[in-house]
Amino acid sequence: MTSIPQAGEPTGVPGATGVGVPPENGRQRIVKALWISVWLVYLGAPVTDLISGGHSLGVRLLGWLGLAAFVAWYLLLVFRTGRQTETRRVLFSVSVLAAQATVLSLSLGREWLVLFVYVAIASGAALPGEVSRWTVPGATALLTATALTVPGGQAYLAGLLIPALMGGFAMVGIRTMIRTTIELRRARATVAQLAANEERLRMARDLHDLLGHSLSLITLKSELAGRMLPGRPEEAARQVADIEQVSRQAMVDVREAVSGYRRPTLPGELAGARTALTAAGILADLPSDGPGQLPEEVESALAWALREAVTNVVRHSGAARCTVTLATRQTLAGPVAELTVTDDGGAGPCTPGNGLTGLTERLASVGGTLTAGPAGQRARDRPGFRLRASVPLSPLVL
Known part of the structure; x- marks a missing residue:
């Protein structure tokens, strides 16, 4: 049979073996052996x-030995179904089983023809569909x-032909169902893993952007x-109060980000950008509001872009002036909302x-899309830096 999930994967039934899952302990092996042996x-x-x-x-002695050998070979073949085994080896085992049934039937009589039903069932259960459709x-x-x-x-022939054919092809169908179940189980595990990775990535992005901005301001x-201090204690006290406020807001933002409810807005980020640039001694040229009503996803993406861009200006640029523009414009591909953050610092x-x-x-x-690089409009020693974020809009937004 095709490859199977690793041992230890939950089956959903305590103490039982799920479809397509190999037995993991002695109890499950006994249960599977009983289900096979009952037939x-x-x-x-x-x-x-x-x-x-x-x-x-x-x-009679030779008959008992032959029957025991047939049953042992049959159980070994069917019980190991589900493990990765070469098709040629399984086909050889089925051939041995068929030879045993032929020899015992020819030697001992018509009562032994029932063994061929087990041969058909074993070939349907143990061989791939493209092979068992011929072996059955x-x-x-x-x-x-x-x-x-x-x-x-x-x-005896009339009473054995239909069980042999239907039993063999029924096992082919069951084998296909098991293989499909295995693939679905693996796909479900893959989707769960991808979802977990995406959530970790989301949290990493949110925490980086939230804490980077807040810690820079602090x-x-x-x-x-x-x-x-000590010359202007009252002004220093106001700065300390601002630090406390920023710290508390950062804690709220982190909790919201971890909970998945954090959705920054452009007005809020513009206000935060103005505060951060002013505290860094950078002249802030910012719009008073955003470019009109935007979809939540678009506004959130641009707000994060504004936060990251201003944080980089405060941390790394050494700029004296920072200009932010927010606008919508028409392109050949349709309308877009565009955020541009430009500073006059030294762009490395x-x-x-x-x-x-x-x-x-x-x-x-x-x-x-995001583009970032030298602004190209400054003197050689201070070329400036520009970050531009563009997000497509529906025509109805305009």
């Missing part, structure tokens, strides 16, 4: 023939040929408060870090 009750005809068929002691009719044909050879076998205000090599990488992923999730 051996139909070997009553050969057993009755050995007990009261009038055979000599030597023939092959076992039935061998049953027919043997029954026509054995004295009185024709009387650091700036702490340095500012330190410079105001643009190496995307965790922030820009996470921001690119956020924008990509809503079909947006």
Whole structure:
């Protein structure tokens, strides 16, 4: 059979073996062995023939040995179904089983023709569908040929042909169902793993953006408060109060991000950007509001972009001025909402870090794009830096 899930995967029934899942302990192996062995009750005809068929002691002894060998080979073949085994090896085992059934039927009589039903069922259960669709009719044909050879076998043939064919092909269907169940179980596990990875990635992005912005602002205000002491204690106290407020808001934001409810807005981020730039001593040229009503996903993506861009300006640019523009414009592909953040700082090599990488992923999730690099409008020693985030809009938004 095709490959199976690893041992230890839950089956949904305590102490039972699920469909397509191999037995994991002794109890489950016993349960599976009992389910397989219960069908051996139909070997009553050969057993009755050995007990009261009038055979000599030597023939009965050889018959018992042959029946035991057949049953052992059959159980071994069917019990190991579900493990990764080469098709050629399984086909050889089925051939041995068919040879045993043929020899016992020809030697001991028509009562032994029932063994071919087990051959058909074993081939349907153990072989892939593209092979068993030939071996099941092959076992039935061998049953027919043997029954026509054995004295009185024709009387048994009609009662064995349908069980052999239907039993064999029923096992083919069951095998296909098991394989499908295995694939569905693996697909479900893969989806769960992808969902967990996506949630971890979301939390990492949110925490990076939230804490990076808040901690940068706390650091700036702490340095500012330190410079105001001891000469301007009242102004330093106001900075400390701002630090407390930012810290509390950061705690609220982190809790909301972890809970999955965090959705920043452009007005809130514009206000936060103005506060952060002013605390860093950077002249802030910001719009008073956003570009009109935007879908929540679009506004959220642009708000995160604004937060990340302003955090980078405060941390790394050394700029004296920062300009933010928010607008909607028409392109050949349709209307887009566009955020541009430009500073006049010294633009070094643009190496995307965790922030820009996470921001690119956020924008990509809503079909947006991110470009970042030197602004190209400053003097050589201070070329400036520009970050532009664009998100497509529905025509109804405009």
